[in-house]
Amino acid sequence: MASQAAGYNVAVVGATGAVGREFLRIAEARDFPIKSLRLLASARSAGSRLRFRGEYLQVEETGDDSFRGIDLAFISATTEASRHYALIAVAAGAVAIDDSSAFRMDPNVPLVVPEVNAGDLRRDRRLVAIPNCSTTPLVMALAPLHRANPLTRVVVSTYQSVSGTGTAAMQELTNQTKQALDGGHPESEVYPHQIAFNLLAQIDDFLDNGYTKEEWKMVQETRKIMHEPELPVSSTCVRVPVYVCHSEAVHAEFRDPITPERVRELLSVQPGVELDEPGRPESWHHPVQAAGQDAVYVSRIRRDVSHPSSVAFWLVSDNLRKGAALNAIQIAESMAERDLF
Amino acid sequence: MASQAAGYNVAVVGATGAVGREFLRIAEARDFPIKSLRLLASARSAGSRLRFRGEYLQVEETGDDSFRGIDLAFISATTEASRHYALIAVAAGAVAIDDSSAFRMDPNVPLVVPEVNAGDLRRDRRLVAIPNCSTTPLVMALAPLHRANPLTRVVVSTYQSVSGTGTAAMQELTNQTKQALDGGHPESEVYPHQIAFNLLAQIDDFLDNGYTKEEWKMVQETRKIMHEPELPVSSTCVRVPVYVCHSEAVHAEFRDPITPERVRELLSVQPGVELDEPGRPESWHHPVQAAGQDAVYVSRIRRDVSHPSSVAFWLVSDNLRKGAALNAIQIAESMAERDLF
Numbered sequence: 001m002a003s004q005a006a007g008y009n010v011a012v013v014g015a016t017g018a019v020g021r022e023f024l025r026i027a028e029a030r031d032f033p034i035k036s037l038r039l040l041a042s043a044r045s046a047g048s049r050l051r052f053r054g055e056y057l058q059v060e061e062t063g064d065d066s067f068r069g070i071d072l073a074f075i076s077a078t079t080e081a082s083r084h085y086a087l088i089a090v091a092a093g094a095v096a097i098d099d100s101s102a103f104r105m106d107p108n109v110p111l112v113v114p115e116v117n118a119g120d121l122r123r124d125r126r127l128v129a130i131p132n133c134s135t136t137p138l139v140m141a142l143a144p145l146h147r148a149n150p151l152t153r154v155v156v157s158t159y160q161s162v163s164g165t166g167t168a169a170m171q172e173l174t175n176q177t178k179q180a181l182d183g184g185h186p187e188s189e190v191y192p193h194q195i196a197f198n199l200l201a202q203i204d205d206f207l208d209n210g211y212t213k214e215e216w217k218m219v220q221e222t223r224k225i226m227h228e229p230e231l232p233v234s235s236t237c238v239r240v241p242v243y244v245c246h247s248e249a250v251h252a253e254f255r256d257p258i259t260p261e262r263v264r265e266l267l268s269v270q271p272g273v274e275l276d277e278p279g280r281p282e283s284w285h286h287p288v289q290a291a292g293q294d295a296v297y298v299s300r301i302r303r304d305v306s307h308p309s310s311v312a313f314w315l316v317s318d319n320l321r322k323g324a325a326l327n328a329i330q331i332a333e334s335m336a337e338r339d340l341f
Numbered sequence: 342m343a344s345q346a347a348g349y350n351v352a353v354v355g356a357t358g359a360v361g362r363e364f365l366r367i368a369e370a371r372d373f374p375i376k377s378l379r380l381l382a383s384a385r386s387a388g389s390r391l392r393f394r395g396e397y398l399q400v401e402e403t404g405d406d407s408f409r410g411i412d413l414a415f416i417s418a419t420t421e422a423s424r425h426y427a428l429i430a431v432a433a434g435a436v437a438i439d440d441s442s443a444f445r446m447d448p449n450v451p452l453v454v455p456e457v458n459a460g461d462l463r464r465d466r467r468l469v470a471i472p473n474c475s476t477t478p479l480v481m482a483l484a485p486l487h488r489a490n491p492l493t494r495v496v497v498s499t500y501q502s503v504s505g506t507g508t509a510a511m512q513e514l515t516n517q518t519k520q521a522l523d524g525g526h527p528e529s530e531v532y533p534h535q536i537a538f539n540l541l542a543q544i545d546d547f548l549d550n551g552y553t554k555e556e557w558k559m560v561q562e563t564r565k566i567m568h569e570p571e572l573p574v575s576s577t578c579v580r581v582p583v584y585v586c587h588s589e590a591v592h593a594e595f596r597d598p599i600t601p602e603r604v605r606e607l608l609s610v611q612p613g614v615e616l617d618e619p620g621r622p623e624s625w626h627h628p629v630q631a632a633g634q635d636a637v638y639v640s641r642i643r644r645d646v647s648h649p650s651s652v653a654f655w656l657v658s659d660n661l662r663k664g665a666a667l668n669a670i671q672i673a674e675s676m677a678e679r680d681l682f
Contacts, residue, residue, distance in 0.1 A: 153647050157498035157590040159540055159579065173538075177518060197514075197583050198629045199500055201641055201655045206622040210601060210643025219646065232647035236590035236655065238500065241582050242538050249498040249577035251592075260551060281547040288539045300542055302551025305560065306494050306573035314542045314577065 007033030008332075008341070011070045011094070013062050013085055014077035015039035016048060018167045019099060023074055023325035024052050032329055033336075040066050042077070067092035071341060074328050075099060090126045095341055097128050097328045101213075104129040104221055111224050113327060114334045115272045116143040121331065123340045128331055133323030134158050134214065134237060134246050135221040137296040137315050140322070142252060143226060144270040145263060152309075153232040153253040156218065160203060161242040161287060162195060164319050169195070170243055177241070191239070200239040212237060245287030246319040253310040260301045263311050267298055272322065275299065285316040293318055294326055348374030349673075349682070352411045352435070354403050354426055355418035356380035357389060359504045359511065360440060364415055364666035365393050373670055374677075381407050383418070408433035412682060415669050416440060431467045436682055438469050438669045442554075445470040445562055452565050454668060455675040456613045457484040462672065464681045469672055474664030475499050475555065475578060475587050476562040478637040478656050481663070483593060484567060485611040486604060493650075494573040494594040497559065501544060502583040502628060505660050506531060511584055518582070532580070541580040553578060586628030587660040594651040601642045604652050608639055613663065616640065626657040634659055635667055 010027075014020040020041075027034060039050055039059045046061035060066065062085060067073055073089035073096045075082050082100035089096040103109040110120040111129045116139050121128065131139070138156060145151065162169040169190045176186035176196035186194045193200060203214035211219075214237040223231050240247075267273050276299035277283040285297035296317040304310035317323055335341055351368075355361040361382075368375060380391055380400045387402035401407065403426060408414055414430035414437045416423050423441035430437040444450040451461040452470045457480050462469065472480070479497060486492065503510040510531045517527035517537035527535045534541060544555035552560075555578040564572045581588075608614050617640035618624040626638035637658040645651035658664055676682055 155496050155592050155645075155647060157577070159500070159581070174522065177522065181515065181518065181522075192623070193627055194629050198627050199581065199583060199588050199657075200627060201588070201625045202623060209646070210622060210641065211646070234592065234645045234647035234651075234653060236498070236641070236653060238588075238590065238655075240500070240540065242540060247540050247542070247579075249579065251496050251575065281551060282533070282543060284542045286534055286539050286541060288535050300551065300577070304496075304575045305550070305552070306496060306575035310575075312575060312577060314579075316540075 007035040008071040009036045009069050010034050011038040011040055011067060011073045013040045013073065013075040013081060015050060015059055016041045016045040017076060018163045018170065019076040019320055019324040021050065022320040023328065024050060026321065026325050026329055028053055030329060038066065038070065064088055067094055070094040072332055076324060086127055095126050095128065095335065097130060097331055099130050099324055099328065101132065101217060103127060104131065105224065111221060112331050113139055113225055114330045115140060115270065117225050118334045121335050121340055130324065130327045130331065131221045131225060132217045133164050133319035134160060134248065135218050136323050136327055137246065137317035138218065138248060138250065139222055139225045140272055140296040141250065141267065141298050141315055144266045145252065146226060148266050149254040149256050149258050151231060151252060152255050155251040156235045157249045158235065158237045159240045159247040160237060161244050161246055161319060162239065163244045164246060165190060173241055173243065195239060195241050197241060203237040203239055242287045244291040244318060244320060245316050246323060247287060247314065247316045249314055251304050251310060251312050253307055257309045258311060260303055260311060263301050272296055273298055284314060287316055290316040291318055294321055296322055348376040349412040350377045350410050351375050352379040352381055352408060352414045354381045354414060354416040354422060356391060356400055357382045357386040358417060359508045360417040360661055360665040362391065363661040364669065365391060367662065367667050367670055369394055371670060379407065379411065405429055408435055411435040413673055417665060427468055436467050436469065436676065438471060438672055440471050440665055440669065442473065442558060444468060445472065446565065452562060453672050454480055454566055455671045456481060456611065458566050459675045462676050462681055471665065471668045471672065472562045472566060473555065473558045474505050474660035475501060475589065476559050477664050477668055478587065478658035479559065479589060479591065480563055480566045481611065481613055481637040482591065482608065482639050482656055485607045486593065487567060489607050490595040490597050490599050492572060492593060493596050496592040497576045498590045499576065499578045500581045500588040501578060502585050502587055502660060503536060503580065504585045505587060514582055514584065536580060536582050538582060544578040544580055583628045585632040585659060585661060586657055587664060588628060588655065588657045590655055592645050592651060592653050594648055598650045599652060601644055601652055604642050613637055614639055625655060628657055631657040632659055635662055637663055
């Protein structure tokens with residue numbers, strides 16, 4: 001980070017959101033070199049204060065002139081906010097790292113998980129997208145396997161936490177849970193049906209092909225990040241009454257036969273992936289354990305008995321961290337290391 | 342039911358359990374012809390009273406002489422209880438319908454979902470097993486499709502409710518949820534880890550091949566019920582913080598190409614299966630809605646984009662009803678209809 005002796009001037013759009021707050025915690029814990037920090041949010045949240053490195057900083061309303069002098073803008077608000085402010089931030093000279101789906105499939109925008117495709121980062125690509133929080137852990141586990149033995153098909157079912165929707169959804173889960181325990185009828189505002197003690201088999205809107213946009217993001221983003229535009233991928237995305245961490249049941253087919261032992265060997269050297277204890281299948285991971293952690297946890301690796309060259313496994317990852325804020329900071333660190341700012 | 346003018350002498354082993362209580366509710370609602378009813382349970386529950394047809398009946402401790410004069414014994418307790426009492430009931434002249442895994446894979450014991458393989462019921466097979474509560478809804482959806490176009494592979498991920506474990510697990514979910522909302526540290530007795538706001542990627546013990554017994558039951562029972570001993574099936578079984586209903590994300594591959602429209606057509610005439618509204622993908626089903634209902638609800642039928650002759654769908658079913666007690670009563674009704682008692 002030679003060019004920024006004292007660090008970067010950083011703006012966080014959506015600072016008061018679940019991902020924005022996690023960004024601040026992670027940046028502080030990793031000692032990310034921040035010279036100045038501008039916390040931005042909608043008018044509704046402007047004026048509130050957030051703590052960073054022992055100081056309380058006031059949140060300002062995001063505006064078109066919020067990005068003057070900014071080196072790095074992290075945007076995790078609404079897709080509309082991303083559409084508007086990402087380009088303004090880049091025009092103002094910043095690198096913008098965007099958490100929305102607005103630009104992910106734009107061929108001019110790198111979609112990056114640094115452990116997988118840091119090579120897609122370039123000095124002349126000032127707008128960088130981070131994948132959906134369900135895609136990131138999936139490609140973290142698939143990429144090292146694919147390099148060793150080409151994937152021919154991926155089928156995944158997700159178990160996604162409410163923090164993926166945001167803080168209002170986390171509050172709705174709490175409120176509805178209390179209402180249900182009190183014998184009342186839980187009221188839904190964020191979700192179409194009760195989420196407390198329930199499952200919702202729809203995340204985002206439906207497409208004409210019967211998939212939801214969330215499911216389609218997993219298909220398309222996985223292909224883009226792995227540079228395999230035709231990779232057969234199918235997913236079912238389900239919201240579960242869990243606060244933090246997305247979990248996934250993955251079935252991966254390969255061109256050639258592959259053993260669970262080989263999968264374990266390949267994943268054991270993949271940065272950012274943690275495995276269960278060898279020989280102790282009961283040491284599988286779960287959301288409460290993985291929340292607040294950086295790793296993508298992979299367990300229950302086994303031969304898929306329904307196909308001769310397929311394996312099945314279970315993964316759990318903090319959707320606010322590796323699924324969002326941590327991945328964004330790692331992108332910034334990766335760009336800094338290679339002097340791409 | 343010509344041979345039993347006034348109905349059957351019925352014994353329910355495990356009457357105070359989640360499935361046992363549901364058996365009583367369903368038998369009453371369906372007006373199942375019961376001449377006398379004997380409620381049986383462990384010593385711990387003996388002496389309690391349960392309501393049936395407006396009367397309170399006292400629960401007795403199950404013993405070796407509990408089945409004298411009994412025509413039909415329904416057993417839903419522990420596997421050990423099944424192993425012991427099922428054969429005693431049969432020896433005493435009863436038809437025993439058993440909810441445990443003790444006899445399901447025994448070649449001499451029919452494993453039956455009446456809408457699928459009622460033909461396996463025989464007068465000289467006095468012990469009948471009902472499938473695991475995650476298998477039954479799966480074969481309800483797969484069987485009519487398989488008859489039209491042979492299945493070549495099934496991959497399923499489950500989202501199973503705590504009532505599948507029993508009433509103690511339902512109470513643990515309630516207790517832990519309250520503890521978690523109060524900011525405390527939930528205590529686990531039934532499950533190895535917290536289930537409140539969490540997921541458990543293990544149901545039953547592990548086998549050497551990395552699958553759990555629950556997952557392996559789905560593989561083997563599906564094959565037996567569908568008379569396809571080699572059918573490639575793989576599953577991941579996950580416990581979710583939901584009280585009632587098991588849900589499943591299913592990917593089914595067929596020998597020949599098949600459209601979602603054809604799947605809908607085939608399932609629309611399958612007794613016991615209910616579909617979402619045509620053209621309204623957002624009318625998918627969820628556990629809170631399906632709890633207390635008899636049907637297996639199938640929604641989100643779509644072409645699986647990862648395979649040329651595969652479809653994906655979502656199913657939800659009350660694990661205490663079609664997954665257990667209702668299926669048992671339907672077996673008894675089916676045997677009565679065909680004079681097999």
